[in-house]
Amino acid sequence: MLEQSILTLELPYRDPMDVRAFSFGIDASGKALGRGGDPSGLERALCVVAGVRGDEILQTLVCALLVEQLERMERAKGLTRGKLIRVIPCANPASMGIGRRFWPLDKTDVNRMFPGTSDGETTQRIAAGLFANVRDFRYGVHLSSFYLEGDFIPHVRVMHGPGERGNHGSDFCLPYVTHYDPGSLDTTTLHYNWRAHGTEAYTLFTRKTTVADERIARDAVQSLLRFMCARGLTRRPYHGGYRSLDLAERSLVPVHVPVGGVCCPVVRVGDVVERGQLLATVRDLLSGRVTARVTAPCDGVVFYHARMPLVNEQTLAFQIVPDDAGEDRGSPAHEGRS
Amino acid sequence: MRRDVSVRELPTGEHMRIVKHRYMPIGLSEAEVSYLPRACVVTGVHGDELEGQYVIYELVRRLLAQPQNLAGVVDVYPAVNPMGMGAIERGIPQFDLDMDRIFPGNHGASPFEAMAADLVEDVRGAQVAFDLHSSDIYLRELPQIRINEESAERLLPLARLANVDYVWVHESAVVLKGTFAYSMNSLDVPTLVVEAGVGMRITPEVGEQLAIGILSVLAHVGVWTGPLPLVRSPQVSTDGAVRYLHAEAAGMFVPRVTFGKEVKEGQVIGHILDCGSATVLQELRSPVCGLLFTLREYPLVYPGNLIARVLGGASC
Numbered sequence: 149m150l151e152q153s154i155l156t157l158e159l160p161y162r163d164p165m166d167v168r169a170f171s172f173g174i175d176a177s178g179k180a181l182g183r184g185g186d187p188s189g190l191e192r193a194l195c196v197v198a199g200v201r202g203d204e205i206l207q208t209l210v211c212a213l214l215v216e217q218l219e220r221m222e223r224a225k226g227l228t229r230g231k232l233i234r235v236i237p238c239a240n241p242a243s244m245g246i247g248r249r250f251w252p253l254d255k256t257d258v259n260r261m262f263p264g265t266s267d268g269e270t271t272q273r274i275a276a277g278l279f280a281n282v283r284d285f286r287y288g289v290h291l292s293s294f295y296l297e298g299d300f301i302p303h304v305r306v307m308h309g310p311g312e313r314g315n316h317g318s319d320f321c322l323p324y325v326t327h328y329d330p331g332s333l334d335t336t337t338l339h340y341n342w343r344a345h346g347t348e349a350y351t352l353f354t355r356k357t358t359v360a361d362e363r364i365a366r367d368a369v370q371s372l373l374r375f376m377c378a379r380g381l382t383r384r385p386y387h388g389g390y391r392s393l394d395l396a397e398r399s400l401v402p403v404h405v406p407v408g409g410v411c412c413p414v415v416r417v418g419d420v421v422e423r424g425q426l427l428a429t430v431r432d433l434l435s436g437r438v439t440a441r442v443t444a445p446c447d448g449v450v451f452y453h454a455r456m457p458l459v460n461e462q463t464l465a466f467q468i469v470p471d472d473a474g475e476d477r478g479s480p481a482h483e484g485r486s
Numbered sequence: 487m488r489r490d491v492s493v494r495e496l497p498t499g500e501h502m503r504i505v506k507h508r509y510m511p512i513g514l515s516e517a518e519v520s521y522l523p524r525a526c527v528v529t530g531v532h533g534d535e536l537e538g539q540y541v542i543y544e545l546v547r548r549l550l551a552q553p554q555n556l557a558g559v560v561d562v563y564p565a566v567n568p569m570g571m572g573a574i575e576r577g578i579p580q581f582d583l584d585m586d587r588i589f590p591g592n593h594g595a596s597p598f599e600a601m602a603a604d605l606v607e608d609v610r611g612a613q614v615a616f617d618l619h620s621s622d623i624y625l626r627e628l629p630q631i632r633i634n635e636e637s638a639e640r641l642l643p644l645a646r647l648a649n650v651d652y653v654w655v656h657e658s659a660v661v662l663k664g665t666f667a668y669s670m671n672s673l674d675v676p677t678l679v680v681e682a683g684v685g686m687r688i689t690p691e692v693g694e695q696l697a698i699g700i701l702s703v704l705a706h707v708g709v710w711t712g713p714l715p716l717v718r719s720p721q722v723s724t725d726g727a728v729r730y731l732h733a734e735a736a737g738m739f740v741p742r743v744t745f746g747k748e749v750k751e752g753q754v755i756g757h758i759l760d761c762g763s764a765t766v767l768q769e770l771r772s773p774v775c776g777l778l779f780t781l782r783e784y785p786l787v788y789p790g791n792l793i794a795r796v797l798g799g800a801s802c
Contacts, residue, residue, distance in 0.1 A: 158736040158789050253788055254624060255576065267732065270790035295582040296596065332663035333587050402594060408495035433497050458497035460580075462597035 149182040149219045154236070155277040157270070165242040169281060172218045172233045180222045190232035193381055195282045195347075196372065197236045197338065198291040200259045201250065202243025203358050207291035210354065210368040211237035217369060221382065231381050234285070239278055259292065260333070262341040279341060287379060288342040288349040289372065293357040296464060298454040299417045302368065304392075305351040307334070311343040317350055319378035320371040321389025324451070324469065328397040350375075355417065395473040400451055403466040405430050407440045411459040415466075419450045427466055430459065446470045491563070492604035494597040502569055502597070504605055509549050509560040523558035523708045526609045526675075527700060529618035530563075531586045531666060533570020533577070537683035538618030540693030545700050548712075555712030560704065561612070566605055566666075574686060576622065587664035590673075606669055613707040614644060615677040616700060617667050623685035624784040625792060628746050628777075629695055632679045634658050635724070637671045642722070645678055647706055649699030649717035651746075652779050652797065655724045678703075684783045721777065723797055729774050731794040733758055733787040735767035745781045755794050758787060774798035 155167040171181055179185035196214060198207035215235050221227050238244055240258055243251060250257050256271045263283075264275030282288065294300070303324040304317040317325035334340050342349035354368050373386040405411060405428070413428040415421060421444040430440040442465060452467035459465060492504040510519045527545065529538025542562050549556060565571040569579045578585055578598050591603025609615055621627040630652040631645040638655045645653045662668055670677040682696060683689040702717045704710035733739065741756040743749055749772040758768040770793050772778070780795035787793070 160736040160738075160786055160788065249582075253786065253791075254622070257582070267730075268790060269732075269792060270788040273790040332660050333583070335660045408497040408499070410497065433499065456580075460497065460502065460597045461495035462600055464596055 154281040170215045170235045172222045174227050174229045192285040193231035194287045195234045195285040196289045199238030202240050203249040204293050206354050206356050208238045209360050209365040211235050213365050213369045226383050228381050260336045262338050283345050285347050288347040290338045290351045292351050298452055299355055300353050301417050301451050303353050318392035320375045322371050323390045325392045325394045326397045393474045399473045401446055401468040401470050404462045405459045405465050408461045409439055415450050417450050417453050423447050491608045492601040504566050507562045511556050512553050519559050523613045525704050525709045526561045526612045526615040528563045530565035530567050530571050533567045533575045534685045535620035536688050537620035540688045541618055541696045544693045544697035552712045557711050558709030589666045589669040610673055612675050615670050615675050617679045619681050620683045620685050626684040626781050626783045627681045628779040629682040644703055647702045650720050653720045653722045657725055727798050729796045731770050733791045736788050737767045738785045739782050739787045749778045751775045772796050
């Protein structure tokens with residue numbers, strides 16, 4: 149394992165921000181990078197990035213556990229010779245260090261700044277510095293989070309559009325692979341810019357974001373190892389997982405609450421529900437009176453569940469994978485966002 | 487006449503509303519004015535930008551003072567991000583996305599995206615629209631209009647009438663397709679984006695200047711027939727004429743120039759200081775002779791923060 153500082157930035161009244169990358173590989177002579185192997189001749193095979201936003205704690209934990217696992221594998225010569233794997237567990241330590249999702253000063257989102265510019269604003273410079281270190285890999289995986297708070301069934305998002313070279317998202321063996329067309333807002337994400345520069349990119353969504361749940365994190369590590377195995381980056385097989393269902397994001401059925409109030413869900417992500425089944429009740433915050441019963445509009449599986457006790461009228465409370473999903477991978481009706 | 491354009495209930499029973507104030511010729515009904523030209527003035531997309539509040543105050547004050555000169559309809563939307571305005575936050579509280587990146591909105595998505603769609607529907611059909619922004623809290627801007635080059639041919643004649651100091655015709659960027667102005671221009675409503683002043687503050691002279699500018703455009707589209715003072719002739723430029731100065735150090739920025747005036751090439755714009763050690767970390771000098779139309783207002787800077795923009799080409 150080779151640990152490097154890939155990006156530093158002076159911060160006022162704080163220590164400089166230091167973004168660390170961990171690289172793994174076995175060179176042509178069979179020497180591991182951690183034991184003096186030469187990284188220069190390795191093919192840039194896989195880059196895994198997390199913590200672009202400061203509250204993506206679970207995503208960072210996934211990468212940290214992956215670093216631990218890859219270090220063991222490299223030592224045991226369990227990695228395929230000639231392939232470079234790079235992991236960046238926390239791309240935005242300045243925000244994570246103070247518990248902020250976005251940039252501490254101007255609240256900008258680094259995942260809306262790619263590919264960045266080295267002479268631009270602070271977060272544009274961070275994006276440019278990161279991108280210089282993560283581009284030109286054959287595969288790229290970004291562990292990211294949704295723009296609305298909530299829990300998901302673990303899944304992989306794959307973008308239609310530039311650089312599309314077939315879909316292999318099912319190699320993660322997660323329950324779902326969702327497909328979407330990028331909207332204007334998506335053009336500044338890491339995923340989009342990886343794709344625009346020739347990397348086969350995936351965004352991996354874990355069940356949660358702001359928690360350090362080692363069991364969920366280890367499941368995600370296993371999915372990454374399955375992907376690496378399918379791509380010939382490891383020398384031993386990794387079994388298990390799901391037979392993924394590919395579906396267009398537009399086929400997810402949104403369930404909105406009709407009134408504002410306290411939302412009390414009675415189902416969780418992954419539950420199989422029937423049309424008309426109660427998903428949640430909404431109560432008046434002050435009187436406790438039930439003001440709405442939110443029911444499933446179709447038979448299916450709960451894919452997303454908003455994690456907000458108080459909801460506004462029209463809050464997206466659930467997304468359902470309908471039973472007939474998977475027949476269409478086309479353009480979504482509206483943008484999904486990472 | 488005040489009405490709700492879009493309403494969604496909050497968990498506490500309060501309602502989140504986009505409100506519109508309508509001003510129309512005396513003695514005419516809603517049905518009768520539907521055939522008249524209409525102008526829309528939108529502000530508060532970003533909840534920490536308050537300069538637009540004083541612009542609409544000055545505009546409406548003038549409309550009410552001479553109602554006989556109103557020949558069409560003026561719709562004023564003071565706070566299209568009402569929750570952000572109330573919390574003095576740029577974005578929408580509880581929502582990660584910038585409201586000016588979610589247009590034309592979506593009735594099938596979150597309440598905020600649905601409200602954006604309601605606004606677009608309401609403004610649709612107008613002869614002209616203004617989207618009034620301040621700068622953010624970090625920069626001070628001379629009153630200016632920014633035009634996407636795709637819309638320049640149509641918007642530039644209107645912008646020249648708007649009593650601003652500067653019109654910036656900028657390159658098209660895909661990410662800007664989510665803005666209110668881009669959406670409305672796509673729907674054939676000529677929409678001018680105004681930037682002026684600084685975030686979280688009101689600069690009265692800016693409000694007066696822009697209110698006169700809006701009246702001038704309203705007169706052009708047949709909504710206003712009242713007397714107008716002479717409007718100023720703006721400098722017009724494309725991206726190439728604008729030079730940027732960025733911080734390369736982290737510290738406290740202190741300006742050494744007067745904002746909004748011409749600066750000479752090499753003139754000191756300001757210093758970035760490490761105050762505890764009384765050290766000048768960076769001296770920023772103007773790269774060209776020109777108009778200093780943007781200047782850092784917020785003292786704390788990180789490397790990369792924009793300090794100033796200078797419109798080159800002046801003969802100084």
